[in-house]
Amino acid sequence: MIDEATLAQYEIVIGLEVHLQLSTTTKAYSAEKYEYGGLPNDQVSVITLGHPGTLPVPNQQVVKYAVRLGLALGCDIRKEMHYARKNYFYADLPKGYQITQDHTPICNGGYIDITTNGVDKRVNLTRIHMEEDAGKSIHDVDPFHTLIDLNRAGVPLLEIVSEPEMRSGEEAYQYLTEVRKIVRYLGICDGNMEEGSLRCDANISVRKFGDPKFGTRTEVKNMNSMRNVQRAIDFEAKRQIEIIENGGTIHQETRSFDATDGSTFSLRSKEFAHDYRYFPEPDIAPISLKDVFIEEVKKGLPELPSQLFKKYTQEYGLSDYDATILTEERGIAEYYNDLISKFNNYKVAANWVITSVKSYLNQRAIKIDRFPLTTSNLAKLLQLIEDGKISHTTATQKIFPGVVDDNIDPETYAKENNLLQDTSEDEIIALAQAALDKYPDKVAAYKQGNKNLLGLFMGEFMKAAKGKADPKKANQILRTLLEK
Template sequence: MTINYDAYEIVIGLEVHAQLLTRTKLFCGDSAAFGGEPNTHVSPITLGLPGSLPRLNGKAVEFAIKMGLTCHCEIERNNYFARKNYFYPDLPKGYQTSQHTTPVCKGGWVRIRTTAGERDIRLNRIHLEEDAGKSIHDVIPDATAIDLNRAGVPLIEIVTEPDLRSGDEAYAYLTELRKTLRYLDICDGNMEEGSMRCDANISVRLKGETRLGTKVEVKNLNSIRNVRRAIEIESRRLIELVATGQTVQQQTRSFDAAEGTTFALRTKEEANDYRYFTDPDLPPFQVTDAFLESIKASIPPLPEQLVQKYTRELQLPEYDARVICDDRDSAAYFEQLITHTTNYKAAANWLLGPVRSGLNEKSMDWKDLPVRPESLARLIRLVEEGGLSFSIAAERIFPVLMSEPHRDALEIATALNLIQSSDTSEIAAWIEQALAGMPDKVSEYKKGKKGLIGLFVGEVKKLSKGKADPKLTNQLLLEKLEN
């Protein structure tokens, strides 16, 4: 049977858990840091021992609201926590403390960009909850080890409406979401370490249908690329089931990245299976006007605002602006750099060219860039004033600054005898030498082969070891060849 895959529409909703960058857990003072020896970031409260009482971490509430405001959500003023009851070996209390009927952030949207253009992905909610521990299956032979360091770490769960229609849209959404979390400095977005995790709810239907199909949840997606792959693979499986008249079971599945397949874990639980009820140990909490205003005031400039600034005020191409703003630390560096130079296009060219290449070569992040913005600005000025060519500055001076950031660009260039010469007599001598070495080419030039000028400039550059001013060299060459 031939299946027309294009006749079907894929419907996707994503649930993203983002671990908040608080120092302590959601309901106690235990460390929320990643790592540590197993079961060392625990206390009676993390373990839910009798007589222990939780206390809400106000910073986690602030972070959740900050994300909600950024995503255009309505902020719930009166909140409470519920107990979500289920058994997992790494859930020490036998329930998870989560928001249920009153998520702190309601509605909202995230704008995505794909090759098809821009559109807004609606959010259903953003709510607070605590994380579970971690089951480890490869430490003790024939047994599962439990590490409860992560249990109780604060999370926000960001839930979309079923608005996404492809793996590419999911990829764009998660990329935008992670960028926002990082700009707000509330989550590092590291999916490999589990600080950002995604579950995808996928269903399919014939194009034109309005009723949603039976959904399948795919869990254990540890990278944005794997989310896209899992959606593409699972949606194809679902289309094949529907097209051949088979029943789609509502279930939870996992994705095997190595094999490129999904496999069933269990039938999907319904909300009533969790027996939610209000947590009796945690009083409701209210979001006051003053608290809300203080959070609004703390939100930094976000990528879209910076893109508008760079394109409108600094006249940068949109491509340059968006690449700079893709990373919070590169944008922060650029913000500092433009306080030391007004040559904004040159500053962008340096960041997108030599600086990024230098970081890649050394496997460094933007936040670890050793070259100070003022040092790079001085190097830009040297090129701008004709003291160095861009290629010499990028290939000879910048690598020295990367390894010896305390040094000055002019001092390095002087020590290496790289300062560009604007001495006409010195350049004229190099030109004479260059032309004398290729009389046939000179003859061809004079017969009309004007494209050879680049060859002559290159030869002068070689003889001068890059010191000859290119503009002056070009001018003197033309004068020499045309007379």
Template structure:
């Protein structure tokens, strides 16, 4: 479904920069690390000292190919680097080494959610290039401060065709790219730290026209939400200008997070303004058939395919399956647990809830509770021996502290088994309701929400051991008797 004004439809193309998680930079041995002391990860190559020569990082090339395979691209088995002659104040060489004529990945596509369906967004290319450093303006110094730690960091730039028709589609595409980046381990996808950045080329055209309107490029947005906000703002800004009979300037604009508006920065350069030419210091790279076959064989099933499998094979909801499929280690844990426990929805609930809350960003390899132990805990809840609240707090935490012990053993030690004795629970229910005659009367006068209060008191008197289903049934039955 496209974002539309009264006369126009939106057309967006994205340029997504992904910082690759290699140990060293693209053409130099300097450490590739975020947040280190300024100018601590530099070398004569990064600083462009005379006589220094670049050497390509083979891991960066591997990561770019993997990303291309994940995006259904054609892999160029002969690829080369070019010089882009555009002034970067924070690249000491005075030019950027990138790929123009022979990018490593050609074409490709990703399928993303669009409205109630799915839309295929085609890619033009994925190419490798080096990042620039960082300019800082702190107000305490005259001029700018330059940190070259990021200069030379390997990037891939993913360029879509101008086929995105809504802010929602743009956000969903970025979300899918970030999932794949993290799943493959080629980058961390952290937009706040700048390791995933997005430029958006935005234009409007008359409804029904196949001719593209004049595009405006919004640069370096650092969150998916801001990309969507910038698109929404540009729809309003450009449609207003067109309605007044004015033309849209081809320019680069920035997005202000605080105001939600875009502002002009400079006139947009054309490709020939960059004066690309082959880099004389780097030979073309040949990707052999055997190397490409080896990488294809190592490619895992990707998040979208895993999510679909979780829905088809285990009946999980789309929401649950997408969360579990986001990380390979999380999906592996689910598949292992599902081999021994048939309560698939319950496994998903535990992974998405208590386990995810405990792990945060840690991998499942550091999670002390095995799938077999989780199966035991789920069985105790499903059989009615433990209520979920007790299981997810007291027993779960005790299992983390003592992973060599099972759920049964811990529940016995802590006397946490649920009370399923109806006669005993009936006595507690009677005591609670007899002690709250005013509340019982209010309930009979229509305040049905008081059942939560009654349940809370029953749970308190039973020291949390009352079976909630039995207690609820007894409370409702007793209240009806008291009404008569």
């Protein structure tokens, strides 16, 4: 085992290759549909299988999604490009080559901003390119054979390649979290690592602090969660440091991750680009993007989570915590934005979305698009509180549960169930005085400095008022009477 002092002498260098399976209705170069969980080999065509005489046709939606992602990440969009063939043999790649992009990726540059332990960092990108997926080899069903499901073959992918600028497993975790959030906001990928629609390969090397030269890197594949990516990086860095400290040599290779014990193991020696014999795809003409096409895509971009976070904290005065929760999902942010267009107390609206609304969603394991209460009716409920017609307690414990499932008008519900606060000020004074008269010794103690007794008086008052008096007004009146 290597001690912590030795580990602290080394810097980890990490670059990530993230594959996004796009949410198109058809595949990258053919018309057959793809749906996760379908019967094996039921979503294939002669084009996907590479039969002689068949020709691939690029899916325009894939190009649109690639431009959308590139614009969102600040990339340079290439206007003239061609596809390439990447030649290698796998049993789950029936054509014997993958249609991808080599020298002319659709996007160059760009960046993703992350925050780790309160420290902001910009991770620069190398490129984003379009390609197709391979099928899936299944090793755990038949003890004697590997099974092949070609449904996934030909499904469109975007690959985001970062610069080797991350320095810890935690930074890689935050990077993936941000990627998933962005692609979900853009509506181009559902980001489910468990289903393979977002996959990550991590390139990892180590070097002594101050050494300008990168160490030999290994690539770790087959990680099905963001936390496992972090675990794999942490393990692999320690493994490499231990080899170097013991006088060994790091070999460039592809490794896999074993989630059961958190270790990596070797799969094969690392291929180089020349092993793939890239050459221009002869069956697809070069693509030319017009400025009007790029501008049209740009107009359709939603506000991204980083933009909303900045607006919520700097313009609306929300805390970083509130802004983070509200921007986790695009649907939640859109619901909040619509709510504050009808009720302009930003903090109160945020509190309700984060607590009552999200609790309802979590208890039923549903998304915000299935939340039954409209923003109009929730805004009416919040306005009732703001106007002093109902208490916050009544709103949360009685009215919200009563109106949410059937999207009932809150004021109508409150009236029908006799929940509106209609006690006059004279009545509030009388009830407050009665609460004080019940505890003359406590009143004396309060006047001698025991201010905590105010809660006792408030409790007695609310019991007598049966929840139909404004607690704020009651609190003020009780204080006034006690100061006499």
